[in-house]
Amino acid sequence: MDTFKHLSSVDVGSFIEQKHNSLNYVSWVHAYSELRRLYPDSTYEIVRYPDERGNFVLPYLRTEIGYFVEVAVTVNGDRRSSVLPVMDEFGGTLFEPTAMDINTSIQRCLVKAIALHGLGLYVYAGEEFPMMFPDGDHALPKKDSDEMPIPVYKDLHAIQGPGGCYYVMDLQIGEKIIEVAVVGELMQLLDEIGLSQGDPCEVYYEEIAGKFVATNIQKAS
Known part of the structure; x- marks a missing residue:
């Protein structure tokens, strides 16, 4: 296990x-x-x-x-x-x-x-008991690309407000543009993986105070 x-x-x-x-x-x-x-x-x-x-x-x-x-x-x-x-x-x-x-x-x-x-x-998860896994590896089926479009990196810009400055990454998912805040060491990670405009990517995030905040960023394979 x-x-x-x-x-x-x-x-x-x-x-x-x-x-x-x-x-x-x-x-x-x-x-x-x-x-x-x-x-x-x-x-x-x-x-x-x-x-x-x-x-x-x-x-x-x-x-x-x-x-x-x-x-x-x-x-x-x-x-x-x-x-x-x-x-x-x-x-x-x-x-x-x-x-x-x-x-x-x-x-x-x-x-x-x-x-x-x-x-x-x-x-x-609000559950009463621990998660129980069957024996062996069981991967979830992958989403079809037509059903779940891959995010595309568009831009990164700083937002200055009364409380300070933070960075926001623009992602295009299908026809929509969403904003994801990038904080901490993920800014360094962005430089390391070298995302360019138009690159497909995988972004993991949490919703905090009504904002999307990235927890991990990778280039899509």
């Missing part, structure tokens, strides 16, 4: 807690402890952003739509990162967060990054 299947099948029921809004969650202490118990060589990284002098020391990114944090977790050489807005206890965006607000969001983001490897992922 591969790492994702293994971690997805782990029962974290004894660690599940509930917020006052009735949403279930697993605290970062239990999630990280269980991950290290199962995979002792696992590591995590809090992504840093530049300060006013250009030094990458800040554990948050300030934008006009709020503050963001990013945490990457590596298990068996597989690195997965999660981006999370800095929110209050009710899930509302904080435009003037305290140091404690940012620290709490980093802890939440760590749990989400761990969940991307499978551990506790079913909790986010």
Whole structure:
């Protein structure tokens, strides 16, 4: 069984807690402890952003739509990162967060990054039991290209607002143009993969505060 299947099948029921809004969650202490118990060589990284002098020391990114944090977790050489807005206890965006607000969001983001490897992922789906996988590899059927058009890279531009600057990538999907925010180390990844206008690509994203925020970008094969 591969790492994702293994971690997805782990029962974290004894660690599940509930917020006052009735949403279930697993605290970062239990999630990280269980991950290290199962995979002792696992590591995590809090992504840093530049300060006013250009030094990458800040554990948050300030934008006009709020503050963001990013945490990457590596298990068996597989690195997965999660981006999370800095929110209050009710899930509302904080435009003037305290140091404690940012620290709490980093802890939440760590749990989400761990969940991307499978551990506790079913909790986010609102399911009661861990995922059960049949023996052997079972790939989902690929979408027909006529049914699901491949995104095409069109442009990248900076947006300056009262809360700061961030970058937006324009993608054409069929007849539509959508905007996807690009933050953190994904800006460097864009340079590395060398996307040019008109190149087909694969973009993975989360919807945060009504905006699409990229979590991974690849050239389409």
